[in-house]
């Protein structure tokens with residue numbers, strides 16, 4: 001093994017949070033390395049379809065956004081983190097725009113949708129490939145900067161040194177004054193162990209959280225895993241696909257076998273998922289042709305114009321599979337999706353260990369035990385930037 005290479009800041013992971021942290025740290029003048037498990041493109045962030053929340057509506061405010069997060073979390077979120085998240089949301093959107101993200105617009109303003117648990121229309125979108133657009137812009141910024149990118153270099157070990165941290169990432173031995181953990185959640189591994197479907201990419205396996213815990217970092221709510229209410233249930237090649245929540249924002253409703261609405265389709269995620277589980281348990285579900293449990297999502301109620309502007313990818317996927325969601329209902333069932341909890345952080349994204357930062361899905365507190373849709377991409381940008389800036393500051 002070659003002698004360690006020295007950096008000011010080492011970022012682990014190339015999802016939205018890691019990319020945002022790397023951009024922010026480099027812009028603060030730090031020498032940055034970003035090591036990731038697979039390719040730079042491989043992450044959950046790029047799969048995000050629905051959108052990102054920010055209070056741009058005339059009738060909206062960061063305070064109302066914060067109240068919705070607090071209520072949806074069943075009053076378990078960390079209020080300080082929630083206030084940062086919602087107060088910096090509009091600034092994060094403008095930052096993304098400077099980097100090249102073009103949010104879908106309507107009548108001169110942003111096209112805003114209402115997502116589950118929200119009291120206002122607050123969800124910005126880039127069609128239904130929002131995560132792809134955000135990660136592409138962030139990755140372009142990283143690749144155009146002086147940041148050293150190390151794909152296929154999974155973090156294997158991390159230890160303290162007198163001046164910071166030493167990390168083994170694949171074949172590389174790296175030293176840095178500060179480290180930002182942005183390695184995402186663990187729902188892919190968890191689903192495999194449970195024999196269930198997951199929306200996650202195969203790199204979402206959680207070993208970096210384990211490394212941090214072994215070093216003594218504190219965590220919270222790690223047991224609180226989120227089911228996306230609308231996993232695709234049929235046809236078989238759509239199983240595990242997350243049907244965007246924006247289908248429901250634009251009018252789709254959940255129906256049981258008798259064609260009855262059995263829940264508020266735009267309730268908080270955990271309540272909607274539980275209502276589907278309960279309906280199926282009562283015998284009021286619909287079985288898929290391969291014998292899986294499901295209920296119907298009546299997507300025929302979505303106006304064609306809304307679908308074409310905000311759901312083109314979903315339409316393409318289903319139509320290619322032989323189903324037109326604007327002409328027939330689709331079958332859905334909850335699917336393992338998101339790790340609500342994670343490493344405890346402060347408002348600058350520092351964990352309980354000095355010089356070790358965490359942002360994105362690996363961190364806990366911002367969503368408490370139940371995340372609202374559209375707040376994860378936001379968290380990646382707001383706390384990714386904060387982590388990058390604070391890590392660069394620490395390295396000085």
Ligand SMILES: Cc1cc2nc3c(=O)[nH]c(=O)nc-3n(C[C@H](O)[C@H](O)[C@H](O)COP(=O)(O)OP(=O)(O)OC[C@H]3O[C@@H](n4cnc5c(N)ncnc54)[C@H](O)[C@@H]3O)c2cc1C
Nearest residue numbers: 013014015017037044045050051155184360361374376377
């Ligand atoms: C299908 C889908 C749809 C979604 N839709 C939305 C949405 O519309 N709005 C929203 O706000 N949120 C959405 N989410 C949630 C959101 O996209 C993610 O929670 C968020 O983007 C996570 O970002 P992250 O940077 O924390 O992690 P990720 O994007 O998962 O990135 C983690 C990175 O760490 C790397 N990594 C993992 N282990 C290691 C290791 N040992 N060493 C080095 N690198 C490692 C991974 O390879 C990856 O590059 C969706 C998620 C999915 C899966």
